Amino acid sequence: MSSPSRFDRGHTDDLMTFLSASPTPYHAVATAAERLEKAGFRQVSETDAWEGTSGGKYVLRGGAIVAWYVPEGAAAHTPFRIVGAHTDSPNLRVKPRPDTGAHGWRQVAVEIYGGPLMNSWLDRDLGLAGRLSLRDGSTRLVNVDRPLLRVPQLAIHMDRNVTADGLKLDKQRHLQPVWGLGDSVRDGDLIAFLEDEAGLARGEVTGWDLMTHSVEPPAYLGRDRELVAGPRMDNLLSVHAGTAALAAVATSGADLPYIPVLAAFDHEETGSQSDTGADGPLLGGVLERSVFARGGSYEDRARAFAGTVCLSSDTGHAVHPNYAERHDPTHHPRVNGGPILKVNVNNRYATDGSGRAVFAAACEKADIPFQTFVSNNSMPCGTTIGPITAARHGISTVDIGVAILSMHSARELCGADDPHLLANALVAFLQP
Structure with a gap:
């Protein structure tokens, strides 16, 4: 049987395309679905x-996607191999x-996510960008991917102590972006503008889930282009790698002892408690229905779950050259050093010794290095x-990811080799 080709820097080029096409969770899952469709899902x-029936299938729900590939002849009790990730970013x-607006400025009222x-x-x-809900019950994605909004900082002449005392921002007063000029606030202006952008009739939009994004495209950085700067790497880097790995395994023609799965959830940044979050019923419902659709019983479901392993893939912290003392003194993950295994004995991460062995085996098979991340004991994890x-779900789970800098910034930084190293490790995990 053939095996998937090894990912290389071309994967990182493609990651930047994926990031640009995915300014919101809704766009991210639509982009992932389009790629899976090309692989036969x-x-x-x-x-x-x-x-x-066998083959690749996927479910879309809001900003979440669960996709799985059933090999020909897979028994109802066949365990799953899951790559878990999340689609949302702060x-x-x-x-x-x-x-809204004041003093001749037209503004957009925003909430901090x-x-x-x-x-x-x-x-x-x-x-x-985001999702528009229409009067007929359908939804439409919209993306104004050009300079439209700006949150202007107060000039240093009016905040003379900002350098010495640090910048202090009030979430309510200081982060409302401007988007034009005008002496009066006209309710409905923003939605009318977006209806025009989406080619919709006025009054057709009755609900919305909209968010801002930086329009600066991802780019290679550094003397040797060994770094990548871009938005939403936490955690679309993992969503992209998981999508590529699942598509590669599904089209490899290899014998698969497991059912490979990608589960990318929304709302991780706010606690995962939603119908599209990891703490909701989406993943369990999809996996159970997959078992039952193949004629399985509750006993088959229990057997399948007992043999299942999930890699929870999310970005982690690379050692910071200016703040190395904030890291554990013996664990300094470096960019381009390979994916990281995340460990926390207080169960902030799910990794244990047996999970470490599963991930180590995948990296060994893929012939790539991996690193370990542990938080400094004096800092919250x-x-x-x-x-x-x-x-x-009672599923054995291992926390992994890619080490980056500037996590939760509007523009984050990773090593240019780490995305394809992660993807290679995920292929080896899904196809042991």
């Missing part, structure tokens, strides 16, 4: 009865009454969808 509706999101580095959104050209997945 087909969308199934959650409201239809599912058939137990940003500024439009409020229900978006039209997740935990962004707020200063990174200042004095940056921003576009606006972040978390991922890993512990949620393990606890909710």
Whole structure:
């Protein structure tokens, strides 16, 4: 049997294309679905009865996607191999009454989503994108990918102590972007503008989920172009790698002892508690229905889940050259050093010793190095969808990712080799 070709720097080029095409979770899952369709996957509706046929299938729900490939002749109790990720990133999101302004400026009212580095959104050209809900019950994606909004910083002449005391931003007062001039606020202006952008009739939009994004495209950086700067790497880097790995495995013609799965959730940055988040029923429902569609019983479902392993792939922290003391003194992940294994004994990450062995085996098979991340004991540790997945579904889960700098900035930084190293490790995991 053939095996997938090894990913290289071309994968990183493609990652930058993926990032540009995915300013919101809704665009990210649509872009992933389009790529899976080219690999032979087909969308199934959650409201239809599912058939137990082999091949690639996927479910879209809001900003989440679950895709899986059933090998020919797979038994109902066949375990799954899951790559888990999330599609959302911290940003500024439009409020229900978006039209505001003062002192001759027209502004857009925004709410802070997740935990962004707020200063990174200042004095940056921003576009606006998201999902429009229409009067007939359908939805339409919209993406104004050009300079439209800007959050202007106060001039240093009016904040003389900013350098010595640090920048202090009030989330309500200081982060409302401007988008034009006018002495009066006209309710409905922003949505009318977006209706025009989307080619819709006035009054057709009755609901919206809209967010800002930096319009500066991703780019290689450094003397030898060994770095990549771009938006939303946390965590579209993992979504892109998981999509590429699943497509490669599904089209490889190899014998698969497991059913490979990609599960990319929304709302990780705010706790995962939604119908499209990792703490919701989406993944469990899809996996169960896959078992039952192949004629399986609850016993088959239990057997399949017991043998399942999930790699929760999310970005992590590379050692910072200016703040090395913030890291654990014996764990300094470096960019372009290969994917990282995340460990925390207080279960902020789900990795244990047996999970480490699974990931080590995948990296050994792919012939790539990997590193380990552990937080400094004096600093709080972040978390991922890993512990949620393990606890909710009783699935063995391992937390991994790629080490980056400037996490939660409007523009993050990774090594140019790490994206394809991660993708190669995921292929080896999905096709052991």
